[in-house]
Amino acid sequence: MSPPISLWMDRLDPPLRPRPALQGCLEVDVAIIGAGYTGLWTAYYLKCQAPELRIAVVEAEYAGFGASGRNGGWLMGGLLGDERLLAGLPAEQRRAAFDLLHGIPDEVASVLLREDIACDYRKGGVLYCAARYPEQERRLRAWLDSLHGQGLSEADYRWLPPDELGQQLRINNPLGAIHSPHCATIQPARLVRGLAQTVERLGVQLFEQSRVSHWQPGLLRTAQGELRADWVVPAVEGYAAELPLLRRYQLPVQSLLLATEPLSSSQWDAIGLERGQAFSEFSRQVTYGQRSADDRLVFGARGGYRFAGKLRQDFNLNAEEIGLRRYLFGELFPQLRNTRISHGWGGNLGMARRFQPHMLLDRANRIALAGGYGGEGVGASNLGGRTLAELILGRSSQLTAQPWVLGERPLSALKAWEPEPCRWLGYNAIVRSFVHEDRILANPHSPAWRRALAGKLADFMEGLMR
Ligand SMILES: Cc1cc2nc3c(=O)[nH]c(=O)nc-3n(C[C@H](O)[C@H](O)[C@H](O)COP(=O)(O)OP(=O)(O)OC[C@H]3O[C@@H](n4cnc5c(N)ncnc54)[C@H](O)[C@@H]3O)c2cc1C
Structure with missing residues (x-):
């Protein structure tokens, strides 16, 4: 097998062995393309609510090969663009929607407990820090005002002056931070592989090494097999660029991460993050990290886009890519400037044209899909899976009545990206x-x-x- 695709996949215990491919013809009620979080959460919630459903998940490589096995492990109680999405709602409804989002990490935790999935879940909250220049503090304070202006409270988002920040995280030149409790950190590959085992145990058929080469309503084909289904759920996120019908709606963006070798307890004493807090440095391009359960600093920053939405397959990072990220975390933790980097990797994520996620049910064509999470899909995909299950089962609930749910609309309700160049x-x-x-x-x-x-x-x- 090729080398591990991320620190997280490298640390799986026992190591990964792909499941057999789809062979021959099979008929199911729901066929899901892609065994990342979205596909697996959808299968999970469907099976929990309607155990009689015949569900198959068809994955090109192996569960977690995509962003779900490679991400930075921030499990956020929020969505990309949620403030914008909720701004127009009446205050009470908006508060309820924020509560729904903030509840995502707890919902995931309850499934982990129920299904006995061990993925280093720690709900230590998140610290959005101002450090590298004073403009970061100004922008953070303006953001905090806007959050409070939307009815969120100090219990949701609170300003920490440098001394209070220092009790949780000791970075160079601290100017302050926003703390929010609505975030957990996880070991991403353990979550996705654990979910795969769980849905299989519940009776979902999971085929790995089975790339879908053709799909249309009611049918999908792989090299050696064919699935006929009442519902099709394409759950390929960043890989939509390679799947007919979807490629206009998702822009594949590459995101890169580094992990240090495990740091000593005295090094961590000097840094903090005792409770598994996620942290970010508030520049305009994402710069974020966590302390892994095995005591590494995992740090990601910035992204990239390739002409015509070409996916990146090879994530062996070059010296320049490593150097830039080293420089950025060295600014925050100068004492780690010469620390050995044990892993560098990256992945393709999906960005929707409206820069916000969508969940949609095309009843005429019996297609259900969720995605466009940007770099914030670990928690959002749980919400996506729960919501798609409700939509497919024809139920209305608080989940289906949110502004990111486009409801019963054709695929073309999604805004398409402009053509190249x-x-x-x-x-x-x-x-x-x-x-x-x-x-x-x-x-x-x-x-x-x-x-x-x-x-x-x-x-x-x-x-x-x-
Ligand atoms: C480097 C990186 C860091 C990130 N960090 C964070 C973070 O810290 N917090 C956060 O909230 N979000 C983060 N994200 C985003 C998050 O990981 C994703 O939004 C989320 O994992 C998407 O899950 P998914 O199941 O929709 O897609 P994926 O996990 O990408 O799964 C799609 C699956 O579809 C399969 N597939 C593709 N084409 C086909 C085909 N033709 N046939 C069959 N199968 C196919 C792929 O192999 C893949 O396994 C990060 C993403 C990246 C890349």
Whole structure:
């Protein structure tokens, strides 16, 4: 077998052995393409509520091969763009929707307990830190005001001045942080592999090494088999770029991570994160991390997009990719600048054109799908699976009455990405403005006018994403 695709897959115990492929013809009620969190959570909640359903999951490689086995392990009680999605709702309904989102980590924890899935779940909350330049503090405080303006409380999001932040995380040059309790950290591969075992135990058929080469309503084909199904659930997220009918709706973005070798207890005493807190540094491009259960610093930053939505297959990171991430975490933890990196990897994630997730049921074609989570799909996919189960079973509930649920609409209700070269130009223009801003702001000698100009340009470009 090829080398492990992530630290997490490398640490599986026992090591991974792919299940057999789909052979011949099979008829089921629900056919799911892709054994990542979305596909498996959908299978799980369907089977729990309707055990009589015949469900098959067909996976190109093995469960967890995609982003679900590679991510940074932040299990967030929220969705990409949730504030924007909920802003128009009446206050009471908005609060209830936020409570639903905040409840995601607890919902996952209850399944882990019930199904005996061990994945190093720790609900230590999250720290959004200002450290590298003062503009981060200003932006964080503005974000906090906007969260409170939406009716969220100090119990949800609270400002920590540097001394309070220091009780949880000791970073270089701390300026303050927002703390939220609505986040857990996990070992991603253990979660996805545990879910795969769980759904199999419940009677779901799981075929690995079975790439779907053709699909249409009611039917999907692999090299050696065929599935006929009442419902089809394509759950391929970043890989939609390679699947007919879906590629216009998802932009594959590459995200990269590093892990250090396990750090000593004295090194961790100097850093903190005793309770498995997730942390991020509040620059415009994602920069985030966690302390793994085996005491590594796992750190991810920034992404990439390839012309025409080409997926990246080889995630052996080059010296420049490692160097940039090393530089960024070295800014926060100078004492770790020379620490050995044991793993570097990455994956493809899916970004929807509206920069927010969607859940949809196309009843005429009997297709159900959830995705577009951006880099925030670990928790969102649990919500997606729960919601798709309700939609497929024809139930209405609080889950199905949310603004990210497009309800009973055709696939074309999703907003399509612009054709190339617009996407590539747009993506790169936005990212370059962010990188430029970060470089100017990280330099303490940059004059005020340059700082302001770089910020305004990045604000403008960020606005184009809305
Ligand atoms: C490096 C990285 C870090 C991330 N960090 C975080 C984080 O810390 N927190 C967070 O919330 N989110 C994070 N994300 C995003 C999160 O991991 C994803 O949103 C989530 O895992 C998506 O799950 P999924 O099941 O929808 O897709 P995936 O896990 O990508 O699963 C899709 C599956 O479909 C399979 N497939 C594709 N094509 C076919 C085909 N033709 N036939 C059959 N099978 C097919 C793939 O092999 C894959 O296994 C990160 C993503 C990446 C890449």
